[in-house]
Amino acid sequence: MKKLFLTLIFLILLSVRIDNASALTTKTPTPTESVLQQQVDELKSKIASKVAELNLVEKRAFFGTVTDVSDTQITLKDIGGNTKFVDVDELTKFSSANSKSFGISDIENNMTLGVLGLYNKQSRRLLARVVNEENKLPQFIYGAVYSLDSKEFTITVAKENGARNVVDIETVTKTFSYEEGKLVKSGFSQIKGTESIIVIGFLDDDDKKTITASRIILLPEIMAGPDIDLGPQDEDLVPSTGSGKKLTPIKQPSTK
Numbered sequence: 001m002k003k004l005f006l007t008l009i010f011l012i013l014l015s016v017r018i019d020n021a022s023a024l025t026t027k028t029p030t031p032t033e034s035v036l037q038q039q040v041d042e043l044k045s046k047i048a049s050k051v052a053e054l055n056l057v058e059k060r061a062f063f064g065t066v067t068d069v070s071d072t073q074i075t076l077k078d079i080g081g082n083t084k085f086v087d088v089d090e091l092t093k094f095s096s097a098n099s100k101s102f103g104i105s106d107i108e109n110n111m112t113l114g115v116l117g118l119y120n121k122q123s124r125r126l127l128a129r130v131v132n133e134e135n136k137l138p139q140f141i142y143g144a145v146y147s148l149d150s151k152e153f154t155i156t157v158a159k160e161n162g163a164r165n166v167v168d169i170e171t172v173t174k175t176f177s178y179e180e181g182k183l184v185k186s187g188f189s190q191i192k193g194t195e196s197i198i199v200i201g202f203l204d205d206d207d208k209k210t211i212t213a214s215r216i217i218l219l220p221e222i223m224a225g226p227d228i229d230l231g232p233q234d235e236d237l238v239p240s241t242g243s244g245k246k247l248t249p250i251k252q253p254s255t256k
Contacts, residue, residue: 034197060119062086062126065137068113071104074128076113079137084114085125096133104131112136139211141165141199144224145191153188160227166210167199177218186218194230196222 064076096102196219
């Protein structure tokens with residue numbers, strides 16, 4: 001009987017300890033704990049959002065010619081012909097070697113700018129931090145020699161898109177020929193009709209079809225592409241001989 005009594009007491013005490021432990025583990029959070037957890041969750045959400053935002057933004061630079069400008073935006077065209085959108089704000093700094101007070105109101109179409117800022121990969125726009133007026137962008141032309149004017153030292157280059165440019169050769173122009181895997185010095189007298197050619201230079205301010213060459217690379221071993229038009233010239237692109245007579249266009253050799 002005594003053993004039975006002790007056993008019952010032991011079971012009662014054990015059940016009380018189990019009930020207390022259960023009550024501790026299922027305790028209802030206090031109002032203070034709920035507010036703290038909410039703040040932690042909000043902080044986690046903000047951090048995750050900021051990390052995602054930082055992953056979309058990177059430092060980048062644009063270099064191009066102005067095609068449009070407003071008080072808050074500049075549109076550029078880069079050397080590859082791609083359109084770039086630049087946003088400006090109160091933190092954007094402007095500079096120019098030609099003016100100490102250079103600002104957004106001084107920017108005009110056809111002006112060349114270098115821009116450094118924060119690029120958004122999603123919107124593909126650059127938030128400018130520095131905008132600087134630069135020298136003109138060089139032009140790159142690939143085509144074939146259409147005609148030469150030995151008196152005026154100009155050549156007309158036919159391009160794949162059907163357009164033609166007059167290339168003005170100056171004393172500062174450097175001419176090279178790429179032969180047998182080597183780039184060797186050349187000159188105006190070595191330029192031949194229908195020869196493939198690369199011209200690097202700058203557009204004339206008064207005539208956008210005329211380029212002042214800084215570099216010319218002749219490609220005598222490369223035939224002119226079939227898409228390059230070496231047919232009759234446009235009247236407004238026939239170079240002058242200086243005597244009032246027009247030059248006879250150089251015709252592409254027959255492949256028949």
